[in-house]
Amino acid sequence: MEENQLSQIIVDAAIEVHRHMGGPGLLESVYEEALAEELTLRGLIVERQQQVPLRYKGKLLSTPLRLDLRVNNLVIVDPKAVNEYNKIFDAQMLTYLRLTGLRLGLVINFGERLVKDGIHRIVNNL
Secondary structure, three states: OOOHHHHHHHHHHHHHHHHOOOOHHHHHHHHHHHHHHEEEEEEOOEEEEEEEEEEOOOOEEEOEEEEEEOOOOOEEEEEEOOOOOOOOHHHHHHOOOOOOOHOOEEEEEOOEEEEHEEEEEEEOOO
């Protein structure tokens, strides 16, 4: 399965989680766990809080990058639960994609009244 097909499944799963949990108002960690469960129920491989080693000028740093969700080792998902979306989330995701060599990331803000309005697709050479 390629990134675009996978992203549609992730978006559908996020909408289901948002609907089932009653919309906005919960902690980000709750949405993250529920989304991971929903994606697993849909047959996808989900890694939560995956640590990615980082190097600086050839030296391994002691602080790794921590990805909220990596799905099928192809798409990074960064769940948010904020009232007001900040464009810095897009820049952060692009950095994550560059550091991991992945091509697609989704920042999903569960803090929106309609979660479909909170889905931001970030690409890195896709």
